[in-house]
Amino acid sequence: MSTLRADFDAIAAIGRDPEGGWTRPAYGAGESEAHRWFAAAAEAAGLSVRQDAFGNSIARREGRPGTPAIAIGSHLDTVTRGGPFDGALGVLAGLEIARRVVPGPDDLALEIIAFRDEEGRFGALTGSRAMTGDLPADALSTMRDTDGTGLRSAMRDAGFPVDSPLAARRNLSELAAYLELHIEQGPVLETGGESIGIVTAIAGQKRLAVRFAGTAGHAGTTPMELRHDAFAAAAEFAVGFRDMIVKEGQGSARGTIGIVKTNPNQGNVIPSDVRIGLEIRDASAELLTLLAGRTVTIAAKTAKRHGVEVSHRLVYEAAPVPMAPRLVDLLEAQARAAGHASRRLLSGANHDAGILGAHIPAAMLFVPSRGGVSHTPEEHTDWHHIEAAVAVLEGCVRRLISAEHTI
Amino acid sequence: MSTLRADFDAIAAIGRDPEGGWTRPAYGAGESEAHRWFAAAAEAAGLSVRQDAFGNSIARREGRPGTPAIAIGSHLDTVTRGGPFDGALGVLAGLEIARRVVPGPDDLALEIIAFRDEEGRFGALTGSRAMTGDLPADALSTMRDTDGTGLRSAMRDAGFPVDSPLAARRNLSELAAYLELHIEQGPVLETGGESIGIVTAIAGQKRLAVRFAGTAGHAGTTPMELRHDAFAAAAEFAVGFRDMIVKEGQGSARGTIGIVKTNPNQGNVIPSDVRIGLEIRDASAELLTLLAGRTVTIAAKTAKRHGVEVSHRLVYEAAPVPMAPRLVDLLEAQARAAGHASRRLLSGANHDAGILGAHIPAAMLFVPSRGGVSHTPEEHTDWHHIEAAVAVLEGCVRRLISAEHTI
Numbered sequence: 001m002s003t004l005r006a007d008f009d010a011i012a013a014i015g016r017d018p019e020g021g022w023t024r025p026a027y028g029a030g031e032s033e034a035h036r037w038f039a040a041a042a043e044a045a046g047l048s049v050r051q052d053a054f055g056n057s058i059a060r061r062e063g064r065p066g067t068p069a070i071a072i073g074s075h076l077d078t079v080t081r082g083g084p085f086d087g088a089l090g091v092l093a094g095l096e097i098a099r100r101v102v103p104g105p106d107d108l109a110l111e112i113i114a115f116r117d118e119e120g121r122f123g124a125l126t127g128s129r130a131m132t133g134d135l136p137a138d139a140l141s142t143m144r145d146t147d148g149t150g151l152r153s154a155m156r157d158a159g160f161p162v163d164s165p166l167a168a169r170r171n172l173s174e175l176a177a178y179l180e181l182h183i184e185q186g187p188v189l190e191t192g193g194e195s196i197g198i199v200t201a202i203a204g205q206k207r208l209a210v211r212f213a214g215t216a217g218h219a220g221t222t223p224m225e226l227r228h229d230a231f232a233a234a235a236e237f238a239v240g241f242r243d244m245i246v247k248e249g250q251g252s253a254r255g256t257i258g259i260v261k262t263n264p265n266q267g268n269v270i271p272s273d274v275r276i277g278l279e280i281r282d283a284s285a286e287l288l289t290l291l292a293g294r295t296v297t298i299a300a301k302t303a304k305r306h307g308v309e310v311s312h313r314l315v316y317e318a319a320p321v322p323m324a325p326r327l328v329d330l331l332e333a334q335a336r337a338a339g340h341a342s343r344r345l346l347s348g349a350n351h352d353a354g355i356l357g358a359h360i361p362a363a364m365l366f367v368p369s370r371g372g373v374s375h376t377p378e379e380h381t382d383w384h385h386i387e388a389a390v391a392v393l394e395g396c397v398r399r400l401i402s403a404e405h406t407i
Numbered sequence: 408m409s410t411l412r413a414d415f416d417a418i419a420a421i422g423r424d425p426e427g428g429w430t431r432p433a434y435g436a437g438e439s440e441a442h443r444w445f446a447a448a449a450e451a452a453g454l455s456v457r458q459d460a461f462g463n464s465i466a467r468r469e470g471r472p473g474t475p476a477i478a479i480g481s482h483l484d485t486v487t488r489g490g491p492f493d494g495a496l497g498v499l500a501g502l503e504i505a506r507r508v509v510p511g512p513d514d515l516a517l518e519i520i521a522f523r524d525e526e527g528r529f530g531a532l533t534g535s536r537a538m539t540g541d542l543p544a545d546a547l548s549t550m551r552d553t554d555g556t557g558l559r560s561a562m563r564d565a566g567f568p569v570d571s572p573l574a575a576r577r578n579l580s581e582l583a584a585y586l587e588l589h590i591e592q593g594p595v596l597e598t599g600g601e602s603i604g605i606v607t608a609i610a611g612q613k614r615l616a617v618r619f620a621g622t623a624g625h626a627g628t629t630p631m632e633l634r635h636d637a638f639a640a641a642a643e644f645a646v647g648f649r650d651m652i653v654k655e656g657q658g659s660a661r662g663t664i665g666i667v668k669t670n671p672n673q674g675n676v677i678p679s680d681v682r683i684g685l686e687i688r689d690a691s692a693e694l695l696t697l698l699a700g701r702t703v704t705i706a707a708k709t710a711k712r713h714g715v716e717v718s719h720r721l722v723y724e725a726a727p728v729p730m731a732p733r734l735v736d737l738l739e740a741q742a743r744a745a746g747h748a749s750r751r752l753l754s755g756a757n758h759d760a761g762i763l764g765a766h767i768p769a770a771m772l773f774v775p776s777r778g779g780v781s782h783t784p785e786e787h788t789d790w791h792h793i794e795a796a797v798a799v800l801e802g803c804v805r806r807l808i809s810a811e812h813t814i
Contacts (some may be wrong), residue, residue, distance in 0.1 A: 155619060186625060186633075187628075187630075188628075191633060224653050246631050256600060256674075270663055
């Protein structure tokens with residue numbers, strides 16, 4: 001474990017932000033330096049390393065020639081002023097396991113993959129989507145960061161000139177399974193006192209924009225019963241939405257109103273217009289559809305009660321991605337055998353495993369996030385949890401490369 | 408009535424805004440031109456006209472020497488791109504009545520007053536507060552418009568150099584009563600089908616800033632039961648606040664949440680912080696205090712239920728100003744005698760009558776606002792309502808100057 005700790009410190013020395021935390025944007029200097037460090041460390045451990053056309057680093061130990069690989073991966077980029085664990089931990093855990101586990105002549109191969117742009121400087125999960133062929137056809141010209149820099153030009157500047165979003169697409173039969181260790185980025189494990197979370201699915205989501213349109217009016221001269229108050233309607237809708245998610249969400253669904261824009265937003269004017277941005281996440285596509293429908297019904301009923309207009313549109317949706325049940329069972333059995341407290345949980349956030357998992361068997365292990373926080377410099381996971389999770393993942397990989405466990 | 412209509416058209420030719428509506432800011436060219444027009448018209452009708460140190464125009468017909476006056480007034484300034492009725496109508500109604508009513512040798516005097524800066528370029532009701540001595544001691548140096556122009560310099564440029572906010576203070580025993588005709592700026596009369604509203608009081612108000620502080624969290628990774636969602640708390644508070652105002656506001660109180668600021672206002676982040684700006688208005692100081700107290704209690708209980716912090720502060724308050732009961736009765740009797748549909752109502756907005764009324768007997772008549780709107784170019788009142796209200800006011804003035812009705 002001391003090697004992993006040293007590796008962690010080495011990566012954590014890359015991309016320190018003068019304003020605090022770590023800033024390693026995709027295809028920027030910090031991310032590329034981290035990939036160079038990873039390649040050198042993997043080669044030093046005896047792995048062969050290559051970068052694909054999108055700059056994803058793939059370190060490999062061969063098994064029996066021609067067999068597919070068990071892949072362990074995550075990413076080395078960070079959000080702006082993020083923490084040191086998100087992404088890097090999963091890559092380094094893979095590297096540590098590759099040091100310990102050397103496939104025999106009859107085993108499957110082992111790959112450690114560091115993906116590019118998981119955090120979405122250019123649109124989220126770019127590297128893994130490039131590998132699976134899931135990038136949109138116009139990705140190179142349309143994906144831009146918030147400063148307007150295009151994906152194509154950033155990749156060219158980083159040494160990866162590409163002409164097609166399919167340039168890094170891989171024959172996925174080369175991979176037997178994909179495993180990822182990641183920080184939870186939520187409070188569930190810490191609250192429950194478990195060291196290990198076994199992800200059952202990457203949640204799907206639906207994002208809705210809901211607009212309540214009432215009538216502006218003088219706050220002093222308009223009696224309560226003659227108002228068409230867009231915020232009064234929006235607030236009642238928000239209460240109904242939350243209650244509905246809690247009641248009908250089967251304990252797993254999450255519903256969040258993150259965006260609220262009130263117009264004209266003046267103290268003495270009854271709001272004429274409120275725009276709400278909300279999202280619903282769950283592992284079940286059926287439940288997501290049901291909850292989104294109920295949301296629209298609640299909005300319509302609330303608007304009617306307040307004499308205001310309401311409209312909505314679906315601004316984004318992503319299907320849930322279930323993790324491979326036999327991998328989930330294996331991880332759980334390994335954790336139990338090692339005596340570590342674990343629980344099954346839903347990943348509310350998307351991960352590279354959510355991209356790979358739509359094509360090949362995939363699974364994820366979570367370790368607890370102190371205070372449930374991530375994407376800040378305060379992001380932290382205690383090392384004893386990490387040690388436990390790496391050991392469980394190692395045991396799992398040993399079973400898988402020797403095909404003792406059927407995927 | 409054709410004279411009043413012609414007067415209205417004359418004032419409406421002043422201060423047309425190229426972008427629509429009327430813009431006659433206080434002490435600006437349009438307001439001053441309207442005052443010059445008023446002075447000329449009043450002199451043409453045989454009144455003597457003066458401007459006080461703050462530029463308020465006072466047109467007077469003497470009655471018995473040494474007697475106080477019955478004053479009719481309103482203002483000639485407008486908001487930016489406002490309508491043609493707000494303020495001007497009340498001044499012109501007074502002028503029309505002064506044409507018709509000439510005090511006899513034993514009568515009280517009659518005054519028509521056009522106040523400056525009612526709309527608050529420099530802080531609201533500046534002219535009437537100057538007349539009653541209610542301006543703060545530092546008004547000349549601290550009152551500024553939104554561009555940073557100070558009251559003192561704007562007044563100097565308009566021809567009114569003053570060194571003291573008390574420069575226009577008047578001995579209010581010179582005025583026996585103050586009457587004002589104004590558009591309602593709300594939907595009550597139109598909804599009720601009445602031509603005339605008789606104001607019973609200018610509402611007092613309390614404005615509160617309420618802040619809910621929760622914990623930001625990933626909308627995907629944080630289960631519903633582990634959230635400290637500031638907007639969920641704020642929405643529930645908003646519903647409770649409105650219900651409470653409706654239930655405990657005795658049918659007269661108005662409560663409005665006009666300002667809502669949500670942080671960080673991102674779709675995938677649970678809101679950490681919501682700031683609400685609300686106001687409560689009513690004619691009863693006791694009820695206002697009760698409702699503000701109930702508001703704070705609801706905020707505290709809601710915050711506790713959601714595990715978030717709440718704080719609040721009183722950012723503004725103004726005491727209610729009751730209209731003189733005997734004047735209210737007289738106006739109502741006149742309206743009834745003339746067969747006009749009328750109703751008593753509360754003025755939720757403040758007016759010059761709210762400033763004068765804190766010192767001398769005052770009363771107000773409202774005429775209906777089409778669609779309840781004002782402060783826009785669409786502001787409109789049908790002329791048959793105006794004719795009715797002017798006739799009622801005229802009858803009232805005749806009774807008052809002859810002292811047939813004791814105030």
